[in-house]
Amino acid sequence: MFSILNITSDSPLIISGPCSAETREQTLLTAEKLAESGKVHLFRAGIWKPRTKPGMFEGVGEPGLEWLKEVKAKTGLPTSIEVANASHVELALKYDVDVIWIGARTTVNPFLVQEIAKSIEGSTIPVLIKNPINPDIDLWIGAVERIQQSGTREIGLIHRGFSTYAPSSYRNLPMWQIPLDMKRRFPMIPMICDPSHICGNRTLLTEIAQKSIDLDFSGLMIESHPDPDKAWSDPAQQILPQNLPSFLNELIWRTSVSLAQELSQDFYTLRSQIDQIDDELIDLLAHRMLLAQKMGRLKKDFGVTILQTERWNKILERISARATNLGLSKEFIKRYFEAVHLESINHQNKVMNG
Numbered sequence: 001m002f003s004i005l006n007i008t009s010d011s012p013l014i015i016s017g018p019c020s021a022e023t024r025e026q027t028l029l030t031a032e033k034l035a036e037s038g039k040v041h042l043f044r045a046g047i048w049k050p051r052t053k054p055g056m057f058e059g060v061g062e063p064g065l066e067w068l069k070e071v072k073a074k075t076g077l078p079t080s081i082e083v084a085n086a087s088h089v090e091l092a093l094k095y096d097v098d099v100i101w102i103g104a105r106t107t108v109n110p111f112l113v114q115e116i117a118k119s120i121e122g123s124t125i126p127v128l129i130k131n132p133i134n135p136d137i138d139l140w141i142g143a144v145e146r147i148q149q150s151g152t153r154e155i156g157l158i159h160r161g162f163s164t165y166a167p168s169s170y171r172n173l174p175m176w177q178i179p180l181d182m183k184r185r186f187p188m189i190p191m192i193c194d195p196s197h198i199c200g201n202r203t204l205l206t207e208i209a210q211k212s213i214d215l216d217f218s219g220l221m222i223e224s225h226p227d228p229d230k231a232w233s234d235p236a237q238q239i240l241p242q243n244l245p246s247f248l249n250e251l252i253w254r255t256s257v258s259l260a261q262e263l264s265q266d267f268y269t270l271r272s273q274i275d276q277i278d279d280e281l282i283d284l285l286a287h288r289m290l291l292a293q294k295m296g297r298l299k300k301d302f303g304v305t306i307l308q309t310e311r312w313n314k315i316l317e318r319i320s321a322r323a324t325n326l327g328l329s330k331e332f333i334k335r336y337f338e339a340v341h342l343e344s345i346n347h348q349n350k351v352m353n354g
Contacts, residue, residue, distance in 0.1 A: 001098070001124060002042065002078035002098040002099060002126065003126065003154060004099065004126045004128070004154050004156050004190060005153075005154055007156075007190045007218045007219060012213075012217075012218055012219040012220070012253065013041055013042065013156075013190070013192060013218055013219030013220075014039055014040050014041050014042070014219055014220055014222070014248065015040070015041065015042040015043075015044050015080060015192065015219065015220070015221040015222070016034050016039075016040045016042075016043070016044065016221070016222045016223070016224045016241065016244055017030055017031065017034065017043045017044035017045045017223070017224060018030050018044075018045050018046070018223065018224065018225045018231065018238065019046050019049075019196075019223045019225070019231060019233045019234040019237075019238060020045070020046040020049055020057065020059055020060075020231070020232055020233045021045040021046060021047055021059070021060055021064035021067055021068070022060065022231070022232050024067045024070070026225070026226060026227075027045055027064070027067040027068070027071060028067065028070060028071060028074065029226045030045075030224060030225060030226055030241050031043050031071040031074070031075050031077055032074070032075060033224075033226065033240075033241035033242050034075075034077065034224065034241045034244065035075035035076065035077050036242075037241070037242070037244055037245045038245075039244055039245050039248055040077060040244070041078070041219075042077070042078050042079070042080050042098070042099060043068075043071055043072075043075070043077040043078065043079050043080065044079075044080045044081070044221065044223075045064065045067075045068060045071075045079070045080075045081060046059055046081070046082060046233065047059050047060065047061060047062075047064040047065060047068075047081045047082070047088075048061060048082065048083075048084060048088060049233055050084060050103060050105045050106070051233075056233075057232045057233055062091055065081075065091060065092070065094075065095035065097070066095070068081070068095065068097065069095055069096065072096075072098075078098035078099065079097050079098050079099075080097065080098060080099035080100065080101060080128070081097055081100060081101075082100070082101050082102070082103045082106075083100045083101070083102065083106075083116060084102075084103060084105075084106045084112060084116075085112060085115055085116065086115045086116065086118065086119035088100075089116055089119040089120055090119065092125070093123060093125065097125070098125070098126075099125065099126045099127075099128060100120075100125055100126075100127055100128070101127070101128035101129065101130060101158060102116060102127065102128070102129045102130060102143060102147075103130050104130045104131060104132055104133040104160055104197075105133055107129060107130055107131065107132040107133075107139060107140060107143045108132040108133055108134060108136070108139055110139075110142060110143075110146070113142070113143045113146045113147070114146055116147075117146045117147050117149060117150040117152075118150065120147075120150050120152055121150050121151055122151070123152075124153070124154075125152075125154075126152075126154035126155070126156065127147050127152050127154070127155055127156070128155075128156040128157070128158050128192065129143050129144060129147065129155065129156070129157055129158065130157075130158040130159075130160050130194070131157070131158070131159055131160060131161075131162065131178065131179065131182075132162075133162065133163050133172075134162060134163060135162040135173075135175055135178055137178050137181060137182065140157075140178075140182060141182070141185065144157070144186060144189070155189055156189060156190045156191070156192055156218075157179070157182055157186070157189055157190070157191045157192065158191075158192045158193075158194050158221060159174075159178075159179040159191060159192070159193050159194065159198075159212070159217070160172060160194035160197040160198060160221075161173055161174050161175070161194075161197055161198035162174075162175050162178070166283055166284055166287040167283060167286060167287050167290070168283045169204065169283075170198055170199060170200065170204070171197065171198065171199060171200020171201070171237070172197055172198050172200070173198075173280060174198050174208065174211075174276055175276070175280070176211070176215065176272060176273055176276045177273050177276070177277070179191055179217075180215065180269065180273065183216075190218035190219070191217050191218055192217065192218060192219045192220065192221055193208065193209065193212030193217045193219070193220055193221070194220075194221040195208040195209045195212070195220065195221075195222065196221065196222055196223040196234070196237040196238065197237070199237060200234075200236060200237050201236045201237055202228075202236065202237065202238075202239055205222070205237075205239070205247065206247065206250055206251065209222075209247075209251055210251050210252065211272060213251055213252065213253060213254060214252075214254070214268060214272065215269055215272060216254075216269075220248075222239065222244060222247070223237055223238040223239070224238055224239050224240065224241040224243075224244055225238040225239075225240070225241075226240065226241065228240065285340070288340070288344070289343065289344065289347045292344040292347045292348055293347050293348065293350075293351050295348060296347065296348030296349070296350075296351035296352055297351050299348065299352065300351060300352045306345055306348045306349060306352060307345065312341060315337070315341075316334065316337060319333055319337055320333055320334065
């Protein structure tokens with residue numbers, strides 16, 4: 001039986017495979033290439049795909065589980081799939097899948113998590129739990145506790161980022177402070193990073209993977225496909241399986257450290273969180289300026305002046321009160337928002353006079 005309890009800093013868990021099992025040939029070819037690399041511990045493939053809109057490819061279903069049995073028989077790689085309900089779990093156990101994971105769209109639903117927890121009672125299958133799609137740590141904690149109550153001994157966490165409405169270079173914002181808080185609350189549960197879903201593209205994979213390693217994550221889940229650009233789901237974020245070794249070799253893997261290094265690691269962790277928040281602030285400010293430009297166009301169309309003094313005073317009053325409650329000084333907030341307000345006026349002025 002495959003175990004996720006053997007993960008150490010010297011032997012991180014590497015999970016790879018296609019976003020979706022599309023055909024028998026595609027599934028087997030990917031697995032064979034990954035097995036040849038000698039770098040992969042666990043083969044992943046999407047069997048059921050929770051899609052945003054009807055009519056999109058939603059997975060091959062049960063036939064794909066036969067392909068995974070063949071993968072294990074031919075390559076020796078243990079297999080893992082996403083499950084979203086009790087029937088999925090039943091089929092996973094029937095076809096001898098080694099590891100299951102609960103996806104981000106399922107973690108947000110306590111009813112479904114409870115259904116899965118009930119269905120694995122009495123089994124020894126390891127369960128990985130992805131963060132909820134929205135940044136709500138209590139939902140993630142609740143999912144862990146429900147699975148723990150089922151009697152499951154082997155539980156892992158997967159950080160795949162969080163959805164956002166604001167423009168961003170990431171498909172899902174990393175928001176590192178949330179998985180780090182989960183690591184603090186559940187220090188004995190390994191945390192895996194899924195850079196594929198955080199990035200949504202191949203360009204940023206190395207950056208996110210390295211950051212997770214530096215933050216003492218226990219492994220990576222990387223999507224791979226023999227012809228990524230023709231994948232039936234999420235083509236932009238998958239890499240060629242034969243490129244996985246070079247991708248992993250670029251990363252700096254950290255092992256056991258001295259006390260002084262541990263203190264440095266704590267400092268690096270805090271600094272990384274600050275860097276991430278700064279990145280998010282820039283994305284949000286850019287989005288705010290886009291909205292200011294749209295307002296400028298409306299003001300121009302309706303002949304309204306750019307500066308709305310009464311509105312600005314109300315904003316400053318509301319923000320100052322909130323800042324005080326959060327332990328921020330009014331002087332700092334006033335200077336900060338005056339700068340933001342001035343930049344907004346400049347953007348609107350360009351639109352009005354453009």
